[in-house]
Amino acid sequence: MSSTLLNELSDFFATVKQRTEFHAGYPYNLSYDYTPLFRFLEFSLNNLGDPFIESNYGINSRKFEQEVLDFFANLYKIATNDSWGYITACGTEGNLYGIFVGREVYPDGILYSSQDTHYSVAKAARLFRIEHVVLRSQETGEIEYDHFEEMIRENRGRPAIINLNIGTTMKGAIDNLDVVLDILERNNIQDYYIHCDGALSGMILPFLADAPQVSFTKPIGSISISGHKFIGSPLPCGVVLTRKVFLNKVETNIEYIGSKDTTILGSRNGHSPLFFWYALKTRGHAGLAKEINFCLENAQYLFNKLNLLKYPCMLNKFSNTVVFKKPPEYLIKKWQLAIQGDWVHIVVMQNIDTCKIDKFISDLKDCAINNLRANPKLVSCYISDERLDEQRLAGIL
Numbered sequence: 001m002s003s004t005l006l007n008e009l010s011d012f013f014a015t016v017k018q019r020t021e022f023h024a025g026y027p028y029n030l031s032y033d034y035t036p037l038f039r040f041l042e043f044s045l046n047n048l049g050d051p052f053i054e055s056n057y058g059i060n061s062r063k064f065e066q067e068v069l070d071f072f073a074n075l076y077k078i079a080t081n082d083s084w085g086y087i088t089a090c091g092t093e094g095n096l097y098g099i100f101v102g103r104e105v106y107p108d109g110i111l112y113s114s115q116d117t118h119y120s121v122a123k124a125a126r127l128f129r130i131e132h133v134v135l136r137s138q139e140t141g142e143i144e145y146d147h148f149e150e151m152i153r154e155n156r157g158r159p160a161i162i163n164l165n166i167g168t169t170m171k172g173a174i175d176n177l178d179v180v181l182d183i184l185e186r187n188n189i190q191d192y193y194i195h196c197d198g199a200l201s202g203m204i205l206p207f208l209a210d211a212p213q214v215s216f217t218k219p220i221g222s223i224s225i226s227g228h229k230f231i232g233s234p235l236p237c238g239v240v241l242t243r244k245v246f247l248n249k250v251e252t253n254i255e256y257i258g259s260k261d262t263t264i265l266g267s268r269n270g271h272s273p274l275f276f277w278y279a280l281k282t283r284g285h286a287g288l289a290k291e292i293n294f295c296l297e298n299a300q301y302l303f304n305k306l307n308l309l310k311y312p313c314m315l316n317k318f319s320n321t322v323v324f325k326k327p328p329e330y331l332i333k334k335w336q337l338a339i340q341g342d343w344v345h346i347v348v349m350q351n352i353d354t355c356k357i358d359k360f361i362s363d364l365k366d367c368a369i370n371n372l373r374a375n376p377k378l379v380s381c382y383i384s385d386e387r388l389d390e391q392r393l394a395g396i397l
């Protein structure tokens, strides 16, 4: 390799390393070690077709994919024989799949989702040409249930395809499955399909005994979870799980691959099932539960720190997403914060410990001080802090 190419790669490596060190805005677990799997990058692993049907293409990781699916069937309380699913390219693909199944079960259905829902759900409505009703959200990010009931009543003659958020993107809010089921029952709606979008918190909720429980013991149709979020993976991936009874609504036989076409994509990444499998095997149920506690405790730590500064912020129950007022642009860029209107968030993942949180809080104070120095009349810098008060008293600000 020429030295120019080597230098280019070295520069890129340094950039990525630095960006990884200062990342807090997206729900990606960036702390993992998959080195024992590096040797598989020599091979073109491809799980094209159905995960449970051996295809003509033999360089695949179906065995590992099936074990991962088993883990999730267990986690979401459905017998392996009654469940079906696959490892997706990401949470979005799982949402597309779940809503696609809902549409195939109820071709005349209307899709309901809250305004806090991830854009992949609206994309599914567009792609599959499903009429889509966007429901109002509460301040917390959870569905406004009265609005849902009103809309369900208005469209009483039509089946309902419902997307529920198990952790919204911006606020980590959890839509209450039991309340939604009550509304459906109260209104005598029997034709419905519920897809659960558990991109991040789908990996958190089942581990928390006091959290609202979502599982296939209740009448849900599917759930989608991202793999590169809580689990963490260098390759984006996810998992979708549904009931086997729905499979005949989507499958077609494909002679060319010697398998059934039951998934959205054609070729499917064969490395990510291996990463997924390795993560689950090495960390286990107890290890994952410990990580969840770590993240939730540190989210509370950040929330408390912001509260001490009287900085406007919020944290939903069972969530590791701390939402707060938009800080100066410099901090948004440095920490790669996700923005929505006047608000940003930090998703406290495994790679965000109290040290990093302290660093961020210190940055926030420095920014406030610098802003006030530049513009002493500024009133909206949110911070109430001893350091600021001292400087104010000393007449520096």
Ligand SMILES: Cc1ncc(COP(=O)(O)O)c(C=O)c1O
Binding pocket: 090, 091, 092, 093, 095, 118, 120, 165, 167, 168, 169, 170, 197, 199, 200, 226, 227, 236, 237, 238
């Ligand atoms: C609630 C929710 N659903 C779906 C997605 C999409 O997941 P992915 O980025 O894995 O496609 C996200 C991503 O942030 C999300 O927050």
